[in-house]
Amino acid sequence: MRKYLLPEKGTFYKANLHCHTVLSDGMLTPLQVRELYRSRGYSVVAFTDHNAMLPHPELRTPDFLPLTGYELNVNGPARKTAHFNFIAMDEDNDVQPVLFRDNLKKGAVETIEKCRLAPEAETYVAEYSPENITKLMRTGREKGFFVIYNHPDWSLEVFGDYGGYHGMHAMEIVNYGCVMSGYDDVNYRVYDEFLHAGERIFCVAADDNHNKLPLDDPRSDSCGGWTMIKAPALEYSAVTSALAAGDCYASTGPEIRELWIEDGRVHIGTSDAAFINAKFGVRGAAAVSAGPAGAVNSLDFNFPYEKKWFRITVRDARGFRAWTRAYFADELPPLA
Template sequence: MSQTMSGFCHPFAAPGNWYRGNLHLHTTASDGRRTPRAAAAWYRAHGYDFVAVTDHDALIPVAGLAQPGFLVLPGMEVHPGRTELGEPYHVVAVGLRREAAVARESDVQQAIDALRDAGAFVWLAHPHWLGLTLLELARLRGYAGLEVYNTTCARFAKGLGAAQWDDLLARGRLLWGLAVDDTHWEGRDWGRGWVMVKATELTPEAIVEALAAGRFYATQGPEIYEVTVASQELYVRCSPVQSITCVSLAGWGSYALAPARGPLLTEARFPLRHERVYLRVECSDSRGRTAWSQPVML
């Protein structure tokens, strides 16, 4: 077993607690329709342990929004430079310890580097919606992952980023997948995509450290309880679902389906014969909602 594979078992076996969070949302500080206080209140009232406020080009103070047992991370979504299609980039950063100077005329790579220097966890938002190409995704460095699901972009049938994620994983780039709402408080774009983070405590430092290490999974509802890569076998345990899929390079990979009239699946075992380069797990329930594990490089 490689270091990467043994490291991947860690989120599920590690001590700590699972914390539910939405890492991407907008408020009246940019183009969202609810105030920061109302935004945080909605998530707190609906079973979330933390949110990040990520307004466009604005790092707003969030210290006054936290409540006992509920964390609000500072963050921002910035738009430096232009994509290959001529659109502004959408780069999201949470957990900044200080301001980072990122202007719209900045170079996107320099912006990513500046945000990381400010202590942030940094990723590229909604790759399908934005039309990011594999060439630019592969060229950029220093971002931790991609949004595999974005609720607000799903309204435009461009919410998924799994194809872009797989294209990069297939080329050996270990990147994390995030599910987020990107809430603007329009079209019911809230409460439909989140991350479950395994951290030792509910503090900005512990959450950002766990995110950076990939100790989380992304979901629209299903829960993943265990993903273990043993010598020749992948074992998955989850809440009741219709299908459990082991995703890998091109046409490699495996899947398990619940029988048509039988019980739903709560676990699956896959002999690792049909996987190449990387694997990751998707668990999809009878309502079409999916949970995505982080990938393992083989």
């Protein structure tokens, strides 16, 4: 029996799940962000200004879906910090669950006046501890938000910090804005650390764009890391439900066109790639290489279910990569 690990039907929608505008410390208006991303083939942007959540229904068009969200931060000693995004699962959810008023900066000071706050929003504390950060992430989840842990390298966080964070749905495997600033926020090792520690989370790629450099600057922080979400329609709950189901992959270039498993054998089909590899939760891997010339467009391998999970990386000739999430043995069809 074949099971599609990315849905057989539906459309891949290109999404930037992390974005800042003039409503906090970004340089573009929400409308300018929409026009930019729409012109580059995106269908979805999550507006995640710092510490202030303002929905943007005015940006909705038949070919563009704005998602409501914001980015929380909790600051620790020695400039360590934890940043995470809340993205509303429900279009009608316009109530900001947590506010740390001391963390408001620039445009967000005015923006917060327009936001709807939960009555208890300011009762939470911004203490930098794994217990408190876990509490905040779980609060977001309970209030109907998709929770993403952001840019650990920029945040100066190591496993001793984020290893204690529980309750997130996903983490940023790439934060393109941090990469363009000079940080190593290509975080596939961090993703593995979470998985090996038993966290069942997904991975996303995002820009975290502030647009302080012009778009034609080679170090512009826009349109370099994205998440492809496969959903039945470009409707709010269809897209957020697909995200919550893990019907998505992260990319800085390559496309993943199909992914399925049949009788324990996994197949992935991709755009032209130089190298495709799968790694398992217990030592074991599979790979295919195009060599110095040519390209490969698929990898097929047997997944031994006792190896717990697998995830696949696709690399193209220019070094750009795409990553699937981890797929766990217990979500795969039983072997005959």
